[in-house]
Amino acid sequence: MTLTAAPRATGSAAWADALLLSFAQAGYVQAEPAILQPAEPFLDLSGEDIRKSLYLTTDANGEELCLRPDLTIPVARDYLASDRCGQPAGFSYLGPVFRYRGGRPSEFLQAGIESFGRQDRAAADAEMLALALQATLAFGVSDVEIRTGDVALFNALIDALGLYPVWRRRLIKDFNRKISLEQDLGRLTLATGPGRNEYEGVLAALAGSDRKAALALVTDLMSIAGTTNVGGRTVAEIADRFLEQSTLKGGALPRDALGIIKRFLAIAGDPNDAIVQLRALASDAKLDINAAIDQFESRIGFMAGRGIDTKATRFSTAFGRGVDYYTGFEFELHAKGNGLEPLVAGGRYDGLMTQLGAPSPIPAVGFSVWVEAMTKIGRKPGASGSGSSA
Template sequence: MTGSATPGTAAWADTLLQSLAQAGYVRAEPAILQPAEPFLDLSGEDIRKSLYLTTDASGEELCLRPDLTIPVARDYLSSPQSGQSAGFSYLGPVFRYRDGRRSEFLQAGVESFGRHDRAEADAEMLALALEAVTAVGIRDVEIRTGDVALFIALIDALDLYPVWRRRLIKDFNRKITLEQDLERLALASSTVRNEYEGVLAALAGSDRKAALALVTDMMSIAGATAVGGRTVAEIADRFLEQSTLKGGALPRDALNLIKRFLAISGAPDEAIATLRSLAGEAKLDVGVAIDQLEARVGFMAKRGIDVKTIRFATAFGRGLDYYTGFEFELHRKGGGPEPLVAGGRYDGLLSQLGAPTPIPAVGFSIWVETLTQANASRAASRGRVS
């Protein structure tokens, strides 16, 4: 424990870790100083811009860990358990720049690796998160959920240019409003002119690999490796985006379907019915993703969670680039914007960290500071009532 913790925090956190250990989630204690590259490459924009960075004597860029998911995943991959089913719990300080608030604060949580029963594992994460919140006496919580896999399935079914696909999925994981960007893309003019028209015409409709090869060859001929601080890959992506804009705006029918999809929200069962109706009407091949959502909701009900109290929204996202499926947050009803607990599925992360084969992964983080404050507020309210 650190100075960030209060005695009350220590008591319930220790109790929480003991209960998680009994459930098979062993204590993980990754190093505080971590390689910066995974966080710069794989985390969301909010984390990237809040890192505390340094460089060692060899020139490697390091950072104080801003989160514990990636450090726990890296330790798992370097252990004999790599590739096997394993669960970990943790409690420790993390470090992020937060304007007006302490930059060092406690984070607790759970990570589950290697389980292929994805729907059941997702439901277990939500159940454990609810247990963690009720362990400190908070029962009046709002459960917000979403599923980025559904959005990815929709975009794939629309068969858009590769650059549209990447851009829309990237925007979904950002805190910016996706609908605002959709409008801007829909209004893009096909009469755009600039000095690179020849290159843009050559790239129109191509995939990122082909674009990267062409831009790399052009820059090699020119004797350049970067322009204006941008890498070759970033320049290729920019050219791809511009070539697509030159070729025409985002198709209006695709835009309308995306907007209808993003407007779906409510109780999970109602949302599933609406999704199936939309998929059937528009002849969208998204059935597998909807089936996975339905299976997850079924396992949640089996764990005693009242699924009618869950708010599901197709537009819900947490702003982290590595999420690939189920996402959720627990909020105290009537509380502030900060979640008490937040997490989700990130099946691609371990491959990006070096795993030779894909490893399923899901987990959640407990915002100890927020949970402690919510508990104190609850106790104060009860005192006023009595």
């Protein structure tokens, strides 16, 4: 990782000087990861769907490479390869990223901060939001709306409900994809209705098995029955689809699970009010999700301690950013009156570091500044206004 002791602006833009100075004053050292990156981490963590937006090439050894489509993963990879791996460390960045975006330029600037190794998660989360608000001031933007959520709360709820593994995987995967989650909840309604599933006997036999063992059994049964290839799909592919779809149709959930999930997803508004509603839900449903609620409540306290008006923030249990590797706090800053494109966005991604090869879990949280969106509405640095609250 190439690190510089002092911020270095890109070009002569005044906002770049102001932004990087604010990051440096907060103790975040500028990182400059390589533009050319291994493609595998991006494909593994974001799925093959991202392939159509990457600029790919192959080196002489056959390794697939890409122009970096964002800076979070490259900064994390450099940190893991450094002698500071596992220790608390904070990095800032400002540089070009490359991603196909239809009619918009494929090369654009991204700025941001990544914080690794801090065990005081609630305090680190609050610091990220405070620094994100400070970053908007570098562009002269002060009138912003804060939207927050916490995927750890949803994950804790799903774990406490004791769902079949296929349902747990599907719901957690689709949490950030609202259309998919709504479809899942529709299937939940069907699954809790009357009637006997035609595969009930098979599912009863598979109950409690891990996915690999269950898939092997179904594949063997289909092979014994003489199934080889249907519609171009292999036996393994057909078995995998059967296992998922039959379980989704099979009354695999506790009868009250749907109502509990819908009640949870309806909680929104003032974060302090949300804490009261979450504790009431946990008590009524007799679910052990108090550790996740305690972490949420601690974060709100640290946010208030940093001068953020928590009553003016918009919290929702259903809020998600569409990024699979987020594991906790998520947030977006929007210009007032602009509900679509965020100016700054980020969150906690503790699971990413082990996925990138860390031998043990490393806490991680950060945010990205969408420079294009900022410069469209920004004023010169030093403009009047305060960005400490929504």
